[in-house]
Amino acid sequence: MSDPVKPVLDTVVTSGAVHFYISQSDKGELVMGGDLDFCNSYSQRGNLPVIEHVVSACLALFPSFGRLKVMRTWGGVCDMTMDGSPIIGMLPVKGLTMTGGWCYGGFKATPASGWLHAYTIARGEPHPKNAAFTLERFARGQTIDEKGVGPVPWAH
């Protein structure tokens, strides 16, 4: 989160190439986010190497933001799956469904995923769009590893 400035950015910008996103709040601060700690953590306090990476990515995309100051930082817990994709659908327990394991994509995908989860609950079967996002896909060897980087959560 930067110090507040006059309007400079009227949209959300996200980059999968450098794992970075940025928008400007109503108060004028630039809100930035980025990568994971890459190790299991419940500390919820962030980590300096990641903060440095986020700021570097910001300046690669927006060199003009270089004079701003970082006012505060925070970190949360990311529910990473082994293939980097979420789990949306029926569970082995009858009547129990879930949507979770959104890694760091949840904020952007929540509206569509909520619609698909509601469809799954109402029909008792998944929508074609989330049919592959099962819990069983790991045991069946049908993981959804978009980047093909292997079964470790810190690679996604």
Next chain:
Amino acid sequence: MLLIPCPWCGPRAQVEFTYGGDATVKRPAPDAPIAAWVEFVYMRDNPAGPHDELWQHSAGCRQWFRVRRDTRTHEIQGSERPDAALPGDAP
């Protein structure tokens, strides 16, 4: 930034290291059932508290070693070579 004690090089900054995940999983026998392989490849505990994990000093001596780290506080309680016991290990 973690200050990670490499058993060979001493304490170094986290940016010199690569994370290797849970150090307690054991590779199944080649003829083990599929369920054992699914467990080995995909299933991990994710404790809030002490966690034995592998790190590699990838920008240093390149050795792999074990670290016991509290996932709530990031306190590092010990580090050892893979073949040596950490404090509190069962004999």
